[in-house]
Amino acid sequence: MFNLNDGAIVNANKEFLPPLNLSTIASEDIMDEQNGLPPRFGVPVDVNYNLTNSGIWTILPNNDRIWRLKVTCSEAVSINLLYDQFWLPEGAKLHLYTQDKTQMLGAFTSENNRGTNNNPSKFTTGLLFDESIILELYEPKNVENLSVLSIDKVVQGYIELSQLASAANGYGDSGPCQVNVNCIEGQNWQDEKKGVAMILVNGSRVCTGSLVNNTEADFKPYFLTANHCIGSLDANGNTDASHYSFYWNYESNSCNNSFNYVPNATSGATLKANNPYSDFALFELTESPLNSNIDVYFNGWDRTITPGQTGAGIHHPRGDFKKISTHYMVPTQGQNPNPNASWRINWIATQNGHSVTEPGSSGSPLFSYNHRIIGQLWGGNTEFCNNPGDAHSDYGKFNYSWVGNSPQRRLKDWLDPNNINPLFVDGLKVIDVVTPENLVCANSATTFTIQNAAPPYNWTSSTNITISPPTNGSTITAQAYNSNTRAPGFVQVTHATGTETINVWVGKPLVSVLLTPDISVPEKFVFVDLVNSNYAPELQEVTNANWQKTGGTGFLHQFGLFDGMGHGSAVHPWIVNVSIELTNSCGTTTNIFDIAPPAPPLESVVPIPNSTDEQFSLDFSNLPLDTYYIIVYDQYSNIHYSGENSNTEKTIETLNIPEGLYIIQIYDSQGNMTAKNLIVDH
Template sequence: MKHFFKFFPVFILAVFFNSQMFGQVSEGGTPYSFQRSIVSTTPTIQMPEVDVEAYLLEDEIDAQTKNIPFRFGAPHDVELTIKNSGEWISLPNGDKLWKLRIYSPGAYTLNLLYNDFWLPEGAKLFLYNDDRTDIIGAFTHKNNKEHGEFATGLTRGDAVTLEYYEPSNVNYPGIISISRVVHGYRDLLNTFDVEGFGSSGSCNNNVNCPEGADWQDTKRSIAMVLLSGGTRWCSGSLINNTNVDMDQLFLTANHCLGSSNTWIFMFNYESPTCANIDGPTNFTVQGSTLLASNADSDFGLVRITEGIPESYQVHWAGWDRRDIAADSVVAIHHPSGDIKKISFEWDPVVSDQYLGTSGVPDSHWWVTSWDDGTTEPGSSGSPIFNYNHQIVGQLHGGYASCTDLRGDWYGKVSMSWDRGTTPSTRLKDWLDPGNTGALFLDGWDPTVGDPDAVPPTTITDLTITDVTSNSMTLTWTAPLDTSYQGTMEYYIKYSESPINEGNFDAAMDIPFTAPKEAGETEMLIVEDLDFSTDYYFAIKSRDFWDNVSAISNVPTETTWGIPEAEVNPTSLTFTVPAGSSWVSTVNLANTSAHNSTLDYLASIENISFPTGAVLMRLKPVETANLVEASGAKGDDFYGFGQLIEGAGGPDDFGYQWIDSDDPNGPAFVWNDISASGTQLSFTGGDDDGYSTSLSLGFNFDFYENTYSSVSVSTNGVLSFTPLTTSYRLNNSIPDTGVPNNFIAAFWDDLDGDDGQGSVYYKADQDKFTVQFTNWKKWVSGGSTGDYNFQIVIHSNGKILLYYDEMVGTLNQATVGIENITGTDGLQISHNANYPPSNQFAVQIWVKPDWVSTEAGSGTIYDGNSVDVELVFETEDLTDGVYEADMVFTTNIPDKSQIIVPVSLTIDGVVPVELTAFSAEQNKGEVRLYWTTATETNNRGFEIERKTSGKNEWQTISFVQGMGTKASSTDYTFEDKSIQGITNVSYRLKQIDFDGTYSYSNIVELELTPANFSLMQNYPNPFNPSTKIEFSIPAASEVMLKVYDVLGRNIATLVNQMLEPGYYEQNWNAESLSSGLYIYVLEASPVDGSGGFRDLKKMVLIK
């Protein structure tokens, strides 16, 4: 197919140089035009548009079993050379410069393949993106390959410029012939600085997390490979051979093979910490030669042709060719082209054929189910290691993912070893070139240095501290060892009799993490010891070369005796009204008369609900649609829907819903955040786009998991799994097909591309809001409708959906929630007319535990006690008797559990009926208003306040109640201490004369002023004190100064950075004489926006 390209000039004045990103083996340096002011019109060649949706749909099919390499890019085959494209610039000294800019609209990355590449000595080629944040090169004659092919790695963005410098005295002209431009349609390299880096599933472990501590050497053998014409990724590993000669042999999968001359290998692409952030991309080499392959076990072995620099510090992995199932295995890989991950299977692998149904019998190791982590497309070709860190297979394919417990199949090294009859079809000729007959081989690091026979220094300061009834704490100084990586391991022993060199090995082991640096203090808490028992401890240390130190000093101590426990009260019984909340305590004491420690774990168990406390379960049943949707944009879809009116649920997890149509349903509340929130921008645009991950500001429990961030789709869906597409075609709920793990407020093929609609989000202290404003529905030829709705997530687990004005088609959307696997969900509506009216609300919540404790666990020394709080919440509960057990699990042998029965009766009687509670802001104070309809034994109300950035409620005042009163009473309270506060919440703690209490609902206010202002002082005139009030709408550096009529600075009242809020400053002029004074307020916002200055006059009269 012949391609037609657009040519247009781009005017560039090259004067600045930034940094290098994707550093293949090259000379480095700076492009010629960056060092000199060269005005040039660089020709640009534009690639055709890429149908990303079509590629993604194909990828979903390819991803089913991972036996096709992970694709990230779309190829544009071209014929671009230094003769038929670009611009030649003659330099004053006779040298020449050739430049060409390639542009592919919408690309996240670009990379190039060359079918003819040969540079003369002295010539240099650079590639860089438009903002010069990514610079590749210089490539020189040292990058020439005999076969003439070449490839350059990824640059971020949708445009790349090639700049080729050729001296006048070269022996022959250079050859640069570009055969392919690869348009990256997946954001592998985090082009847009996405929070929470990476496209792989959330269950994966970064290799530098604690789980990977024992695999820090082995991980350096793993690389991600850019292959298949520059459009796909696989994983693989450097592998050792019996000559231990650092032959650059690289093991991957047979299904990854093809065009290995142009492969690019990226080592050390990993997060530097356990956090999910981007890693370095500059540890790359280019080019390889195929040595051997075999489809039966799906192995491919290549030799990397470009020398791997010593600075990469790579590792050559070991192998085991025996056909013995490993007891446990570890995989290190690059799922979905992401930073390096590590996965664990603690059970033995199983000998099997591929997928259990095809191929040669016993050709693969089957990982039946990953215990920690998983694999994904892009992991293909990565090795699995046995517990000796030796490769036993490479990934062929499978079904495993974060949401699928089925396993993976790895081609066996044992079959790859000699399955073939020639060196090109087996491993043995390459991994055992001397035919030694070795059955296994350890990995090798050229960086470890020469072996030595010197052990680590002997530990002489082992000390026992903090003795309890069942534990002791050991401390010592980490010993010194001068060999590779210092001290590698501790052998820590304990016994009930003295330990010496002769019986050291027979003593009991204590596991420990990796040693610290020499000279640092080590600490280990030894638990689960017997009461009143003598214990002895000793340590030896081992280094990399298996040299073991002498035994340490051997300290001894005796554990304390058995504790005794009492609880008070021994049971709890309450009768309360519905909708109340309060706190009670149970005292747990260690009453033993001797030295002892009581270890306890507090929990609430056996929680029961009265009959009828749970809503009737209603589950919609999916029916077949009479119209089949093709999934193509432009095919309007209409189907028969399902709708349950008023209320429904629970689902299997316990979520239920209720809407405004039910008499007990939620009230419609619309807190417009279009002014106070942040407007969202979407990857992919406002039609079929999705946001980055947005921080909630709190942890939110959703089904079995806890989340701290969400992503938003333009199609009315909020997802707890980071989105990579918008999912425009709505499904019924539940559905195991993607997407899962979401809240669908109005899931339809929506469209904000007309420029009239916006989506906002706002994270408050206890809630997170997403608001769709004037959003449209996509239809053939344009968009229609006008949809305004909110999703509000509360930190207590409730979800509120508010529909303000919904104008347009309402019977083609899905409303509901679904768990992470798509096996459970709560459907409110699917392709039915919903919501039924404007100003409509839906509440989704899970049946609450009416009693809970956060006491957790602790230790109580003899003669001490602890009060364990129980929190009672009766909101949304019906009348009846509720029962539970508060259980203390202890370390007392004959009293391992202490049970305190708890009984709660809700009878609907309301001692104090609160009918209204509200708050309003008035300049520098907040006024609270509340009304009671009746009161019974009401001592009064404590006013509690919680401010932004604080987790605890603070009691700020008390208001006397009316005792017992049958008529309505209005109350008011003014909070004047709100300086510097931007967000505030209030609640009332109503207290009866008998000490029982309950809490009101919570009211929230934003106290951020709209404008800067400086008020007139009061009083004025004054003697000798006055008050000056001012407001700050944005964080600012603020100065408030007082001047006399001669312009002299008399006093500086404020000189500091202030947060948004209302402020007042008192000034005492007792030492000054009567007269006119001027006070001046100056504010400079820290965000760089416009400043503020104002002044006012005041009169001091004595």
């Protein structure tokens, strides 16, 4: 990411949206709740921002480019963006961040593409909690003008989504009776909870849903939620849910409500089947959470008609942390709107509360005593935490959703593609290799443990890592082969069903320094990025970065662990001597370098005055030390002056040159050239 100092965000870089009419919105939200719609937290505002009509491009010294756009929504508590076109070429990177850089999304890259350059797809980026955000697109020179970004909606948030925004009150907007999923009530549901995610429906409404396993157990990312959550989508019509986002493992890490938590998110889905009769909708996610190394679980399901006694519901009421509701009954037949197609549940009080479902819980799974899904939340009464003992919830029956008059109206074709026809499927754990950190050192051992995979096991590694025997157990220890190693490596384990590879960094940090002047501003900012083309610094498990100015007349600012900026006088030469110490568990490395402003380009030399009678001057004093060659010729290519000059001011007489328009060509010793116009007027 190329960081931008606030003073460098020019006015041409801004788009401003006025505040929302909150009184009108409040009335609309009351009607929406009465009509059973998912709760809304923001309003999508139509816009037309793209790379040609908005923002500003900055050309870097190496001819790479950066595009920046600042979007301000007055009085908004959050902003998220919906794109009608999104496609990035290889090497391009998109970041979004708040102006103080405390919140950041990205980098989004070509890995996020879903269409082609000629036919780009829709896209969505997640929530940032501020009234102003900045988009920053980096485009390498070899793919210039290939990026496609078009924003058609800005979602102005007017309700904070609980802990996503680090709200001061511990329960967000859900009721105080709710029980966090990591309380003792959720102790036996730690696998199942990982499959449950909060949905941002078209970027502005909230529902819940769950990953579901299929009879192939192939980790295909099918996601079950409620039909009433999907708006105008239909499996026989518009199936495009590119503007949906899915927030994973959004929960307090304890029974109390914790803060400073940023959940993982994926975006985009395609609707495979839906049916209003049992109120189900089944998506296939565009971005599998497994591809982002998100810890998830593919929940099992049960289509029997006698689910047995006891169970639980796991959900995100009003967009809050993940909660768990507990019942101790045999589900009864629902009453509204299709009794035969729904279960009814009454919840019980437990040690830490009396959880019930609320708006935003819609689409969440109901689990039977055997930890399988038997339905998804359809609705309930409005008692909520006001009178949880009388609150009930209705769930669309999984066994009714299983059948239908076409694949687009039933589950069986998707969750049982080979027509095995089982009554139930258990949940599917993701095979994983657990290690304290993806770092191997020479001075200590790192443990690696494979989970949820069957033996036999066989561990191997890259040549710069030594594995301590035995290598056929579920856990091994590894150390760097050489204490001087600073390079990427890997640890690999084969098991009964496949192979898992864990990429690691071996040794102390290793980075180089990339200095990028911002020549678009007179202050001569020079941005500093610590980079490694083979293994990003962010992946080297760096825990501390100590930036120090050791000398010089300029100033040094540190933005994050790996980026900062030097700057100084706009009119006088300056330099900053810098020392950066990077530390990970293997030790500390030091980078020592200087930051200085770039010399003015050859183009900065201009004739003064550019309309003259007797003489004009060319000032080379600020340019790098060199010999410069000057040619003055007329429009017929007749040369009227030629000469050379070093780093001084050069005065050229024009009394003997006829009136007219002339061209001045200036060359340096490397053959670089600039041309300026001159008018001679006697």
